[in-house]
Amino acid sequence: MKALCSTLLLAAAALAQTATPAPTVAQLLGSWKLVSIEDTMTDGKVQPSTQFGPHPQGFIMYEPDGHMCATIANGDRPAWKDPGKATDAEKIAYYDTFIAYCGTFKLDSATSTVTHYPSVAWSPAYVGSTQPRPFRLEGNRLIITAVRGISDPAIAKRTLVWERAKN
Secondary structure, eight states: HHHHHHHHHHHHHHHHSSSSSOOOOHHEEEEEEEEEEEETTTTTTTETTTTTSSOEEEEEEOOOOOOTEEEEOOOOOOOOSSSSOOHHHHHHHHHTTTEEEEEEEEETTTTEEEEEEEEEESTTTTTOOOOEEEEEEEEEEEEEOSSSSOSSSSEEEEEEEEEEEEO
């Protein structure tokens, strides 16, 4: 019995030491460059984002004053034929493959969720909305999971991998 208690105490101590500490705002601050976006479909299939393609580009920035900005674009979208005057079809294609919003953020470290409160956005639907983003930090990577604010109902969740931007 004594050996069992000792084993359980050692196991509990080991788990306590390996538990991930709650994230802090200081860990989020700064600029993060987008590495990848994967969509998990409602049928369970995991694939690169069809909206942003296999080479998405973007940044997300968190400031000490509580403001944030995020921008994501499909990295493979074609340039406009006339850079000074896009056609309606070119404008629609760019709108459909782009997200940008800025506002404030709050961290709930107990649930590892950062919530974005957009006050300016590419889409009026985002302005004034609440965008909770569960996340985890792995070294110099920020991995955000989005289940709200996804325009395609076939997507159950979207996983965005960001890497701390270098100067």
